[in-house]
Amino acid sequence: MNNAGIVIGIVIVALVIRRQLRTRPVHGKGGVVLLGVLGVLGVVALAFGVVSVVKEHAPGTVTVALLAASFLAAAGFGVARARMVTVWRAPEGRMLRTGAPAAMVLWLASLAVHIGLGEWIDHTTRAGLLGASTLHLYLAVTLAVQDLLVRRRAASVA
Structure with missing residues (x-):
């Protein structure tokens, strides 16, 4: 992953962390x-x-396995962060949530795992483009898993 990709990834994750630490519906x-x-x-x-x-050439089995591992890691981090989200019913009746500050550590670890796997993926392809191209989808997977689990927990509280 090039420096611009790393900076973009850090900015996106910082914005997501900020959003998740705020209380919201x-x-x-x-x-x-x-x-x-x-x-x-x-x-x-x-x-x-x-x-x-x-x-250049067809991606090999190792490349495909690393891509799958990357998205499985994204899902795993989503599960872990979902457990750190507090869900409660506000006095007016709506369900609220807020993330724990400790979730920042998981976000940083998640970013590090994505960068590491991206570098490894790019090494297997010798093209240097595939690993970096997965950032948005990685974030979509990790956020979708987290959101699904938080919504499911909120429904059980309701």
């Missing part, structure tokens, strides 16, 4: 919009990454 529409945007950007970026690699 569980069933807000902003999360769904964010997931949709990240998902679409992620699929498009991944497609361009795959096309750029395929021009």
Whole structure:
């Protein structure tokens, strides 16, 4: 991953962390919009990454396994962070949530894992584009898993 990609990743994660540490409604529409945007950007970026690699040679089994491991790690971090989210019913009846400050450590670890796996993926392809192209989709997966689990927990409290 190049320096610009690392900086963009850090800025995106910083904005997401800031958002998650604030108290906000569980069933807000902003999360769904964010997931949709990240998902679409992620699929498009991944497609361009795959096309750029395929021009040189087909990705090998190790590359595909590392891509899968990256998205499994994203899901795992989403599960761990969801457990750190406090969910409660406000006096007016709506469900609220806020993330624990300790979740910042998981976000930083998640970013480090993504960067490391991205570098490894790029090393296996010798093209240097595929690993970096997964950032948006990685964020979409980790946020979707976290959001799904938090919403499910809020529904059980309601």
